[in-house]
Amino acid sequence: MTDISPADSILAHEIRQQPEVIARLLSQSQFAQVAAALRAAKPSYIVLAARGSSDNAARYAQYLFGIHLGIPVALAAPSISTLYQSPPRYRDAVVIGISQSGQAADVLQVLKDAAAQGVPTVAITNAPDSPMAQQADYHLDLCAEPERSIAATKTYTAQLTAFALLAAHLAEDGALFADLHQLPELLARALDIASVIAERAERFRFMTRCVVLGRGYNYATAFEIALKIKELTYVIAEPYSSADFRHGPKAMVEEDFPIIAIMPDGATFLDMLALAQDMRARSADLTVISANPEALALAHLPLPMPQGVPEWLSPIVSVVAGQFLAMYVAAVKGNALDAPRGLSKVTQTR
């Protein structure tokens, strides 16, 4: 075990800051201005460039912009610019770079390529003085205060919320804003899951691998929870959509194979439920993150989420369970919570 209690780690502190970080972000006027600029640009599609947790936020934006705004999203492959030095033509697009530190060199290069082509650019960072924030035509500040733990938590949910706010402004839909203003309260209630997880985390003491399943909006949540598990517990955790999982990888599932399923109510629920039932029939070990009693009843470890979370915002709430799960399992394994081995806060890649 680590010397300090997990609940006293910087990581735990930053997870618990999320309701206040999101409340602060909701009060910002910057989103209306950037939305007006994007609306004027009339893009045929949006290019998102990011790495790590920020790339998982980009996955959320793909569903958000597709479903609410009808705008297709392309996730950039930065090495096309950096290693192959052949930046694509971003004509008719808007390019958005996402990075907590604003220092990701490869993402910065994508923004520079777009600017050189006269294509509008936006940076979403937690660092207004950073190279990316300075480079882009528009900057959205996450206003999350410095993130000190190496595993990103509050900046991830702030990135999702920034995209959600941008989409609400672009859609000019009052119902979306009403949903958004419930977020701080919903997140505060989601934090209550910590005690359940703290009590049961030891059951994962000898886990060496697992799969995290989510779909639609929560495809991003599957990726982000899997990343937290890898960073903090050093256990291999592979994220899948329920559809992709059926295309081959489900062959891996044998008795006691650990599966974490994100199952909010909404358009993906029945599809996820059918897969979870199939996995349960194969005697997999199921952890379920959901507000739905039928889904929770399937689980060896049910992680109940607050009722009444709108599906499109459920990734911002349900990831909290995964953040605590990764943290408490890491503590059970005796790992350093705030500084996982071999990682640094700013990762430079080309």
Added chain:
Amino acid sequence: MTDISPADSILAHEIRQQPEVIARLLSQSQFAQVAAALRAAKPSYIVLAARGSSDNAARYAQYLFGIHLGIPVALAAPSISTLYQSPPRYRDAVVIGISQSGQAADVLQVLKDAAAQGVPTVAITNAPDSPMAQQADYHLDLCAEPERSIAATKTYTAQLTAFALLAAHLAEDGALFADLHQLPELLARALDIASVIAERAERFRFMTRCVVLGRGYNYATAFEIALKIKELTYVIAEPYSSADFRHGPKAMVEEDFPIIAIMPDGATFLDMLALAQDMRARSADLTVISANPEALALAHLPLPMPQGVPEWLSPIVSVVAGQFLAMYVAAVKGNALDAPRGLSKVTQTR
């Protein structure tokens, strides 16, 4: 062990068919016609829709179209159409659906949405009579003869070659065609790796997890080899680009952690070499697929590839080593090679 020798499986037969399948595809006139139609459409970007191995072929196309043609690629999220029933506006795009069977219902839906919007569509399948082939404005036939083994091999390399041929026609670059015509001979030489793998596959008898690393063009190869390993050996295998791996997941690597690295000569080589050296310094177990002596010298299991493979075509050659690796490790584990547990040849997802 299985009752029949692995080398006598349908899977082995289909892996060995690849040089002749690719040679047949190279002789087809259909690519020039579809390229002419695409050129006339002048798309700002291309949307690719696929699942499973076909989605890995789409990942290759993202680099191919980006680097050779400067065209950005968006990988579709089919559930936006199927579960959320909110198809994005594909204005200024061309939409390409990829499916071995041509029966993927969710990919078919993306083609139908695009057609309803008046956007040009292409289907790439191994089944000219299939719903996708019939739906699309243009069909590219893989001409690979029926694939009977559940794990896709020859249709995957045929899909990559179809994209490469399309790109060569769009670029109107004779050097690319010269490269392409070397493929059957290079693939035939790559098949020689089977004996090395058959001899050493037992070393993976107790492997429960691994990571597959590739970058740029071979990001797709990392995904496809990882998928073959999961489908056939039931071992969890997670694919990463070297850049994404540094953003967190590398924390998992401890002594003897199995890593498979795809390291062709070219733009990504030095980046992959630096990561492989770092992993070796952490005492990871390294399998290296490469023609480069410096890369092979780092490996516990070196898998030498033919010399002189152009980087842009290296995914079509290097995946062969992964196909044989998955097959022989599955045989060592006593798994059914042609019909992995829990899978069927045509997977229907919504």
